[in-house]
Amino acid sequence: MDALTxxxxxxxxxxxxxxxxxxxxxxxxxxxxxAKIISREVRKAGLVEILGLTGNENVQGEEVQxxxxxxxxxxxxxxxxGGHICIMASEESENPIFPIKxxxxxxxxxxxxxxxxxxxxxxxxxxxxxxxxxxxxxxxxACSIDDLLQKGTDLIGAGYxxxxxxxxxxxxxxxxxxxxxxxxxxxxFILSHENIKTPKYGSIYSVNEGNYNYWDNSIKKYIDxxxxxxxxxxxxxxxxxxxSLVADFHRNLLRGGIFLYPKDNKDPNKTHGKLRLxxxxxxxxxxxxxxxxxxxxxTERILDIIPTELHQRVPLIIGSRDDVRIxxxxxxxxx
Ligand code: AHM
Ligand code: MG
Numbered sequence: 001m002d003a004l005t006x007x008x009x010x011x012x013x014x015x016x017x018x019x020x021x022x023x024x025x026x027x028x029x030x031x032x033x034x035a036k037i038i039s040r041e042v043r044k045a046g047l048v049e050i051l052g053l054t055g056n057e058n059v060q061g062e063e064v065q066x067x068x069x070x071x072x073x074x075x076x077x078x079x080x081x082g083g084h085i086c087i088m089a090s091e092e093s094e095n096p097i098f099p100i101k102x103x104x105x106x107x108x109x110x111x112x113x114x115x116x117x118x119x120x121x122x123x124x125x126x127x128x129x130x131x132x133x134x135x136x137x138x139x140x141x142a143c144s145i146d147d148l149l150q151k152g153t154d155l156i157g158a159g160y161x162x163x164x165x166x167x168x169x170x171x172x173x174x175x176x177x178x179x180x181x182x183x184x185x186x187x188x189f190i191l192s193h194e195n196i197k198t199p200k201y202g203s204i205y206s207v208n209e210g211n212y213n214y215w216d217n218s219i220k221k222y223i224d225x226x227x228x229x230x231x232x233x234x235x236x237x238x239x240x241x242x243x244s245l246v247a248d249f250h251r252n253l254l255r256g257g258i259f260l261y262p263k264d265n266k267d268p269n270k271t272h273g274k275l276r277l278x279x280x281x282x283x284x285x286x287x288x289x290x291x292x293x294x295x296x297x298x299t300e301r302i303l304d305i306i307p308t309e310l311h312q313r314v315p316l317i318i319g320s321r322d323d324v325r326i327x328x329x330x331x332x333x334x335x
């Protein structure tokens with residue numbers, strides 16, 4: 001077979017580091033195994049009656065889907081026994097996750113969203129797993145939350161797995177963004193999208209426009225501009241919104257365009273957007289930049305934000321570089 005698997009690709013990339021111990025490759029292999037297991041479960045969800053809610057709420061007060069729980073346990077257990085991580089954060093776990101008792105601790109820190117877009121499970125739309133990897137920074141043998149609260153600029157790798165019409169893993173370790181499609185017949189992710197370059201600008205916008213009345217004026221004016229003939233394209237942009245971040249991001253990464261989840265004033269106590277910094281915004285911002293795109297809150301580069309909380313939320317504006325810059329200009333004009 002004349003095809004490169006994701007593991008072979010990672011090993012090739014690791015040759016740039018003659019002193020590498022193989023621990024990072026080991027961590028990624030664990031992530032790949034977890035992704036394959038979650039993919040298998042997502043694919044047969046309708047058959048085994050795993051669809052539906054568990055009846056529990058997660059830390060953010062959202063209903064937990066059975067598959068969310070399954071994905072969270074799978075990811076936490078495989079990485080927790082792998083010997084490569086010392087601490088992890090998950091969207092579905094209120095507190096940090098440590099290696100499982102009796103298993104060794106490693107030098108890496110992983111933040112992950114086990115199954116993003118889970119409100120789409122029951123309607124068979126694409127969902128995904130997102131992860132970001134940092135190095136441990138604290139000295140002591142046990143890790144602390146400080147290891148998790150690192151900036152995106154300190155990420156050493158990030159990626160997502162999209163469970164769509166096929167299962168694709170998109171990954172970067174700082175040397176471009178690459179996509180691998182799972183070949184179910186051999187059970188391997190095969191290189192299918194080498195060195196993805198996102199277009200400088202696109203013709204698609206993705207936003208939950210139902211929130212229009214709750215946005216700041218700058219965002220309202222920007223969306224009106226996209227729908228007019230007076231924008232940079234001189235024709236209206238196309239609206240595409242799945243409501244599943246990985247799926248919306250993946251389409252825009254390949255085609256070009258902009259995704260926005262700005263802050264809104266629906267709840268006056270929450271003025272920071274919906275999406276979470278550590279395991280949604282940071283990893284995708286890293287991948288966007290690695291493919292020539294950009295990610296911003298509207299006033300600040302996502303990768304420059306110093307996290308203060310595990311489940312911190314941020315406004316997210318991400319996609320083609322010129323499109324992100326234009327949103328920032330609209331926001332700058334209003335402040
Ligand atoms: P989740 O992590 O609970 O699945 O929520 C995140 C999801 C994203 O996938 C998506 O971009 C967003 O929520 C959609 O939110 P909304 O329904 O408000 O448009
Ligand atoms: Mg999520």
